[in-house]
Amino acid sequence: MKRGLVPLVAAMALFSSAAGAQQALTDSQKIGQRLATQHCGVCHFHIQINSTASYGPLLSKANFEGGRDAELKGVIANGGPNMPGFKYMFEPAEIDAIVDFLKTVNPPGLTAEKQ
Numbered sequence: 001m002k003r004g005l006v007p008l009v010a011a012m013a014l015f016s017s018a019a020g021a022q023q024a025l026t027d028s029q030k031i032g033q034r035l036a037t038q039h040c041g042v043c044h045f046h047i048q049i050n051s052t053a054s055y056g057p058l059l060s061k062a063n064f065e066g067g068r069d070a071e072l073k074g075v076i077a078n079g080g081p082n083m084p085g086f087k088y089m090f091e092p093a094e095i096d097a098i099v100d101f102l103k104t105v106n107p108p109g110l111t112a113e114k115q
């Protein structure tokens, strides 16, 4: 039971410090950071410091280049072949907040090296 909490806490610290170092977050970005840490980090950033693998692609502002906001909000809402959809869990405004936060993350995304 306790062992399960350790990667989660480590992951939250990782997300906070990496984003915090880049810029002060707006209220919307802070909400997005909290939701992304809780619901997306397990697949979308490196949790294990002894592995560079992540299950899904690392996410950063680079994913949104070229006007992909609507497309990627659709992925978050509906999921993908290997990703669950979040449309029954999040309000559209919460998905907007997650995207607001992800756009503060420098590529290649949040990794153990950036602690």
Ligand code: HEC
Pocket (backbone or CB within 6 Å): 035, 036, 039, 040, 041, 042, 043, 044, 055, 056, 057, 059, 063, 072, 073, 075, 076, 079, 080, 081, 082, 083, 084, 086, 098
């Ligand atoms: C169970 C693992 C898992 C979880 C949890 C998850 N994803 Fe994903 N995500 C994936 C995978 C795998 C892909 C690649 C497409 C596929 O195979 O479905 C993906 C693709 C994406 C993409 C598309 C990236 C691109 O540039 O095409 C976005 C954006 C995304 N996820 C955002 C999120 C957000 C935001 C959350 C949390 C609300 C989240 N994902 C939660 C596994 C996950």
